[in-house]
Amino acid sequence: MDIPKKEIIKEMFKSIYGVGYITLFLVGLAFALSATINVYLDKKQSIEYKKVIATYHSYNKLESYDPIENKYKTEYEGIYKFEANGQTYYVTPTDTKGSADFKKTLKIKYDPTDPNVYVVVGAYYEDYLIALVIWAILFICLRNGYDTEKKYIEYYATHPK
Numbered sequence: 001m002d003i004p005k006k007e008i009i010k011e012m013f014k015s016i017y018g019v020g021y022i023t024l025f026l027v028g029l030a031f032a033l034s035a036t037i038n039v040y041l042d043k044k045q046s047i048e049y050k051k052v053i054a055t056y057h058s059y060n061k062l063e064s065y066d067p068i069e070n071k072y073k074t075e076y077e078g079i080y081k082f083e084a085n086g087q088t089y090y091v092t093p094t095d096t097k098g099s100a101d102f103k104k105t106l107k108i109k110y111d112p113t114d115p116n117v118y119v120v121v122g123a124y125y126e127d128y129l130i131a132l133v134i135w136a137i138l139f140i141c142l143r144n145g146y147d148t149e150k151k152y153i154e155y156y157a158t159h160p161k
Helices: 004-043 126-158
Strands: 050-066 073-083 087-091 105-111 114-121
Touching: 004 073, 073 105, 087 114
Parallel strands: none
Antiparallel strands: 050 073, 050 105, 073 087, 105 114
């Protein structure tokens, strides 16, 4: 029994694109799930917390040695301050680590019984953005792949060798 060229080409495109599409989908899903879980945990933890605006105060310069590149790396960590219970508190949110370009203010929620315990409001939206971009690329690739597959099938079905 002879398999038509159209079916062979169709299967070839499905297998090549399938692995890439599944990988993109899973990576995007991982970012979306990670962000959703973190937002949920932060909201659950901070139900009784009070909202406040923390203002940029200064930064810490962090140097570390990278043995792979055989050089020192410099990162900066933002220090923000806020007022609670008549005292000033200084916090260094982990999402501010990186370059020396810091936001002027951050929205945070702190524990009224221990203001040193806090969460940054909206800290995980970058993960949602990454997932959105990955899924947009996936959609574009799927659409272009479908159009290309259709053109190849039509061409090879009508132009025998």
